[in-house]
Amino acid sequence: MTVTGCSSPKADDAKTQQKKEAENNTITLTQTQIRNAGIETGNPDQTNLSEVIKANGVVDVPPMNLASVSVPISGYVKSTTMLPGSPVRQGEVLANIYSMDYIQMQQDYLQAISRLKFLTQELDRQTVLNQEDVGARKKLQQAESEVSSVQAQTKALQIKLQLLGCNIDNLRKNNISSTINVVSPISGYVKLSTLSIGKNVMPTDVLFEIVGTAHKHLEVKVFEKDITKIRKGQKVLLINPVISSQPVWGEIILVGKTVEPETKSINLHVHILDEEMEARLTVGQFVNVKILCGTRTALTLPEDAVVRQGTDGQIFIEEKANTFKPVLVKLGETEKGNIEIISNEKLESVKIVRKGASIIEAMHSGEEN
Template identity: 25%
Template sequence: MERKLFLKGLAIVAVLPSVFIAACSNEKKPEAAGAAKEKQQTFTCPMHPQVIKNEMGTCPICGMDLVPFEKNSDDKALKIDATRQALANITTIVIGANSLAGTKQLNGRLTVNPEQSSYISSRIAGRVEQLYVRETGVKVSKGQPLYKLYSEQLTTLQQEYLMAVAQEKQFQGDKIEKQIVASAKQKLLLYGQSESQVQQLIKTQKKDPFVVFYAPEGGVIAELSVTQGQYVTEGSPILRLEGYGQLWVEADVYPNEVKNIKVGQKVKVIVAGWENQPQEMTISFITPALQSGTQLTQIRGSIPNPGNQWQPGLQANVLLPLASTGNVLTLPVDAVIREGKGMHVWIKKSKDTFEPQLVKTGQENDSQVEITEGLTNGDQVVVTGAYLLYSEYILKKGKNPVDVLK
């Protein structure tokens, strides 16, 4: 009997530690879970996002207070207290129906009009004996000598012409001989000889293997394709002349604005630095495709350039008149954040809560833009500080607000 009691007591003593251990572990589990849950909240520095800590504190780099970092949060709302709103100059307006009119300013530039360019090539094979113009950017006048060419082929054509003229004298009145003379003369003219040079050839009876080529019109040397002493073949490019008497104006347009623009429409052009000389331009072409790597298309027209006072590459603003529309929702242009993924605004939901909202726009002028989708009458929309909210959201959430909305 005593032996049984002893064994029973021994068994109880052996079981007690495991019971205590289990109890202790059960008591610690909620604390551990709570600790793990707390560890999910991290903090970062607004100025140095590479600083990430698991507790509140200050930035070791700049000393600023750390802010909550909500990278894993799917909440699209952003909380900004009143003090920070004042510092960031965040202001709002209640959107409502208005009328939209005025002009839309398009960013543009002056470019060369290809119709004013001349491409000069060699009419005959030979060697460039002399280049009278050896650098680009030089202005030349119509009739100015450009280069001299030495050509054995030209000597042969001159000899054929002299022989044809001599043979015609022997058979005066023969129609075939006259045709041969005319054909030989035409060859010389086509290969660059002038009428006076042909007459001089008949007078002196001396062949001249050199031929000088003159500028067909005035312009600026934009490209030189040969050097002095170089041999060229028939048709080889020699140089390119650009005329600046008329310039193209190319302006960038968003695709949703193209529907309000027509070929033949008249617009005003203001060249930067010559604001007191506005020019009237007729739109002659609308590019059917978007520019590579952008979400923009282009419109084009031409303006006169008296005295070549403007150079290609100058900035020009195109003022596009807008038809007056009424009873549309409008916002200041700066309230809409535009990026490759879409357009959005920020709506104030409560005293310190802001949320992004995707929108679509219609017509716009220099200060106002029409909102066609995404907002309703009475929404309180951020008009200043929208880009700061955009940056704050990316910093805190670690993602683009447009990605959350889609």
């Protein structure tokens, strides 16, 4: 006996409809499904978006907040406790240098002071004698010359010693020191230390590099093709989740006047407007930025209208009543909940799902499976 099955015409029609929709890559929903899912359709918007230039920047400080520390005399490292990253204050001692030349310079100064005192007394004596016509005027002139010479020598030695941090008042009391205190010229932190105990140092050696923490800014490079769009005073958006989840804004203060031949770019000096965010930045840190150069009109949809697929997106066009077709589009800028859509198709007057695209995508994927 052979048993055969039969199906109703309505079931056959439904299967045929689903097959046609699968072939056409569309999905048809009932009015009830659309209402329950809260799906809304409409035309895309013509929106004025900020025209932006994407660029990279690095956190930096101005030249007055960068210091290379050296000593203008030779010697040996007696002590140091500073490591890269150590915070320092202006005037804080970074290291002690033992120097025979320093000792000799102090000795020379004291001897010059003593000789100057003697020569000054001799000049006074020759002045009196010259007034009484007792001695020759030549001796007076010689005494004046010697006083001027030793005064210059004494003054030069004093300035050199002061540059080395010598306390002249203590030295005049014959308190000769064997060590030089190397101090930080600015407040900040130690970027580089080249010292070790006993190391011989020369006047040309950089002992420390200090980076100040005030007046941090961004040095941003913009390619040659975008130079004409850049102006002083334009706002800059910093994009770095490490800094803040909230927008951090800056402003272009200086625009470079020359193009770097290697990178074909110009340099922008960007001031950070939020002082709290500025303090959280680290010198040398890389930051992505968007430079706002004006406005332009673009085709946009609400974010709920787009199903993101990497850098692209998928939208749903209403081909006919309650029937929707997925279309891939390129995504541009996002601003205030609106996403720029870029497509070869003319979408200005096309009805598109503006709300509930993800729900339709889930239903569509379910049918395909």
